[in-house]
Amino acid sequence: MNTTDLQTPLKRARGLGSAKDGTHHFVVQRITALALVPLALWVIWLALALVHADYAHARAIVHHPFAAIWLTAFVIATFWHAQLGLQVVIEDYVRTRWLEVTAQLAVKLFCAAGALASVLSIVRIALG
Amino acid sequence: MPTARPLSPHLQVYRWQLTMVLSIIHRMTGVALAAGTILLIALLLALAAGPDAFQTVRAFCSSWFGMLLLFGWSWALCFHMFNGIRHLAWDIGWGFEIPRAYATGWTVVASSLVMTALIWACVFAQGGAA
DSSP states (O other): OOTTOOOOHHHHHTTSSOOSOHHHHHHHHHHHHHHHHHHHHHHHHHHHHHTTOOHHHHHHHHHSHHHHHHHHHHHHHHHHHHHHHHHHHHHHHOOSHHHHHHHHHHHHHHHHHHHHHHHHHHHHHHHO | OOOOSOOOOOGGGSOOOHHHHHHHHHHHHHHHHHHHHHHHHHHHHHHHHOHHHHHHHHHHHHSHHHHHHHHHHHHHHHHHHHHHHHHHHHHTTOSOSHHHHHHHHHHHHHHHHHHHHHHHHHHHHTTSOO
């Protein structure tokens, strides 16, 4: 500590505390987790149905309204949950500030792009 | 950061225990599954794009490397889901007692292995992967 520093400990600590949105992060992580239990089980079943499907059959399976809706819910919950989880992992382990910010940004952009690409693909299959 | 202060005991001084191993695996499977979404995106994009693109993704999935990834991800998904349910139970205050934390931990390990075996039994019962 710099002994010539005239700031009080309180002054130094101010503004470095909680961002006041940790609870929201916690709650959304749990909600998406809860949603993902039935959604993921259904996606495993869907994947097993797709194992031997040719293109037309695979498309027909995803084209079904029920499948399209559940798959959309699955990808949104998945990318949201992944972003929240990866955020915590980066916060915990990446110590270099510029690397942390870059990683957080990359994760957010990847998850947003992944969700968009997946949803638009499902919509195209569902309506096509 | 000045390091004159004493450090609290860290990872290397602890004996490995089930609870800490599962906690670490939960994070590792979470990161692995996030990486695995790349294949999910590729599959959906290919299915929307046309038969040629779909065939490319299919060929990758049925290659030995693709199969290895799919096998790893299927177990990661089962583990992360079962251990996630364990975490949700903790969130409502259930299962914190040490014997119960161990019992649920071993249940998660066994369930994830059984479910992965069941998934691949279904794949091979259909006559092999892809």
